Amino acid sequence: MGIVNVTPDSFSDGGLYLDADAAVAHGRELAAAGADVLDVGGESTRPGADAVDAQEERRRIEPVVRALAGLGHTVSIDTSKAPVAEAALDAGARIVNDVTAFRADPELAGICADRGSDVVLMHMLGSPRTMQDDPRYDDVVDDVKGFLSERIEAALAAGVAEERIWIDPGIGFGKTLEHNLALLRRLGELRELGRPIIVGTSRKRFIGAITGRDASERIGGTVASNVLALANGADAFRVHDVAEVREALDVAEALLGRRKWDGHGMGKTSG
Numbered sequence: 001m002g003i004v005n006v007t008p009d010s011f012s013d014g015g016l017y018l019d020a021d022a023a024v025a026h027g028r029e030l031a032a033a034g035a036d037v038l039d040v041g042g043e044s045t046r047p048g049a050d051a052v053d054a055q056e057e058r059r060r061i062e063p064v065v066r067a068l069a070g071l072g073h074t075v076s077i078d079t080s081k082a083p084v085a086e087a088a089l090d091a092g093a094r095i096v097n098d099v100t101a102f103r104a105d106p107e108l109a110g111i112c113a114d115r116g117s118d119v120v121l122m123h124m125l126g127s128p129r130t131m132q133d134d135p136r137y138d139d140v141v142d143d144v145k146g147f148l149s150e151r152i153e154a155a156l157a158a159g160v161a162e163e164r165i166w167i168d169p170g171i172g173f174g175k176t177l178e179h180n181l182a183l184l185r186r187l188g189e190l191r192e193l194g195r196p197i198i199v200g201t202s203r204k205r206f207i208g209a210i211t212g213r214d215a216s217e218r219i220g221g222t223v224a225s226n227v228l229a230l231a232n233g234a235d236a237f238r239v240h241d242v243a244e245v246r247e248a249l250d251v252a253e254a255l256l257g258r259r260k261w262d263g264h265g266m267g268k269t270s271g
């Protein structure tokens, strides 16, 4: 899953693709580099980020989703807002990636159910504004697992089909370095929830905490964390540097003796 941030303030590429044409060109490059899905977002969720209103978020993402979907790419919309998701689904998106797992907007789950879209349910402690203020867990893996189990039930109750649900531990969303490492190390425990797992480690702060590198210089750490996530049971990988990670994952899959990932039908049969 390649990241297309149509934002002025994303933590590693804010402002680079705020213009729709630049965002579309970037999405096409990511697809050519091996992304099966393009995840388009119009609001940064970095720690401390300001919220964006639905109208502005929609204005940013709609032309980009329409153009990329029109070119035949599988598009995911990274939003927590029902009106934004609806506009994106109308423009051809097939997956709704909600970092709040349907907690921010109670209408979003019903829309995904009605449209038959795939959904990504992610764990976050608190909100982007506050999430890195001393996050605490009893046992981070057990707590995240319990949360995701409860959100799967909420999605099912809203009418989302079980086979449409993906889960994500939310690396960096209300987590210390140790919390992130524990989740990646024990990722396999989330498989007990019976749904495919997406991870987003790309260029994140925990990598900088280990390597001392700035966000633009975290490719080595991004590759390492995604390869280990694959070995520990991840099914999909949300990244900025698609070419490098795809190459590493292809080699890692061959070494692990696994079938090459084919998208597992993500976003393939709906709409």
Ligand code: HH2
Residues within 6 Å of the ligand: 003, 005, 007, 009, 010, 011, 012, 041, 043, 044, 045, 046, 078, 097, 098, 099, 120, 122, 168, 170, 171, 198, 199, 200, 201, 238
């Ligand atoms: N991480 C970010 C945003 N959306 N969605 C899922 N499912 N999983 C993630 O780990 C995840 C996500 C943050 O990364 P990015 O989009 O690069 O930055 P920003 O939120 O600053 O735009």
